[in-house]
Amino acid sequence: MIIQLETREMKESARVFTRGATIACCAAMAGLGLLWAAYGPAIPQLQKDFGIDEGMAGLPLAIQSAGSVLGALSVPLLLRRLGYRTIFRSAFLALAIGALTIGIVPAWAAVLTGAVVAGLGLGCCDTLVSQTFITGHGRRGAAMVNVAHGCFGLGTVLAPALLALLGTQQWPVMFLVVAGLMLVACTGLGGISNQKEPKGESVPGGGGPRGGVRVRIYVLTGFLVLYVAHFGVQSGIGTWEPTRLMDQGHAEFEATLATSGYWLAMVLGRVAAIPFTSRFRASSIVLTSSVGMSLAVLVAAVVPGATVWAYLVAGLMIGPIFPTGLTWLMTSGHARGETFSYVVASALAGSIVVPPLLGFLLQARGSDALAPTVLVVSAITVLATILTARRLRGGPTTYRESN
Structure with missing residues (x-):
C-alpha cells in the first residue's frame, strides 16, 4: 500500500511511504516511548549513582524535551532542503547516538549531552510522523495517527516494566535497547521517498480557516496552552509517580510496575479512541478526555490510598488527547504552512518545565504535593479546550467531514 502525502502546492499526491516504511516509523x-518513560523509574537509582537530588534528577528529561523542541522547529526548514528519507534517517540516528551515549558513558555530563542529542531526533521524528500520518491516510488519518502514538505508548509501557524486572540499577540497558531499536528502524527507511517539500504550505488545513488573523491567533494560542498543560500532566505523572508510590510505602518493584500500568492505560486510551474518531467531534473527544484526566488526578489528590488506580484512569484519559488534538488542529484549517511544527514544538515545552519544577517542589514539600500541582495544570487543559472549541464552533471539526 502506498500512503499519499498531500500539500497545498501539489495538485497531484506524491508517493512518500511504502507499508514497510510505515512499520519502521x-x-x-x-x-x-521507551526513551521517554525510562527516566521516571530510573530517578532513584540516578540519584544514588550520581549523588544528585530530586531537582537535578528531573533535568535529563527536561533537557531532552528542550532538544525535542529544537528538533520539531527544524522540520519545516529541513523539509525544503532535504528529502523525507534523509530527514527520517537523520532523526533516527540522532536518537540512537543520544541513547547510546547515555547508556555507555558513566558520567552525569554524558547523560545530559546524550539527552540533548536524543531530544533533537525525538522532536523531529515525532513531528514528521504525526504530520505525515494525518495527511497521508485520508479518511483513516485520525485513526492512523492514534496507531502511531499507540506504538509510542507501547514503548512507554515496556520501559518501566523491563526496569521492574531487571532492577532499576540496570537503567543503562534501557537506553541501549532504544539505540538498537532506532538502528533497526533505519534499515526500513528505503521505502520512503527522498523528495523535498516545496516551499509553501507543507501542512494542509481542513478546508480553510474561518475568521481573520485575530481568530487564528486566538485558536493557535488555545492549542498551545492545551498542549503545554497536557504534556505537563503526562510527563509529570510519568516521571514522579514511582517516587510518590515509594514514599507511600510501596516497594520499588511495585512502584515501577504501577508506572508501567499508567503508560499502558495511555495506550489503551488511544486504541479505544480509534472507533470514535469518525463518529464524534474532535473537540468532544479532547474535552471528555481532559475532564476525565482532571477528575482522576483530583481523586489522587484527596484519596492518597487510591493513587495507583487514580493514575491508571488518568493515563486512560490522557491517551487520546495528543493525537486527536493534532487532527483537530489540522482539520480546523489553522495549521497552515509551518504552523503545525511550531505548535508541536511549543507543546513540548510542557515537558521542559513541569518535571524539574515538580522535582524541586517535591524536594521542598514532599511527594504529597504531586497530585495537587498536577491537578492545577490539568484544569488549565480543560479550560483551554473549552475556549478553543467555542472559538472553532461551526468549523470543520469532525474527521468524517474533514477527510
Missing part, C-alpha cells in the same frame, strides 16, 4: 515511535 511505528517501530521508531515505540523507541521514542
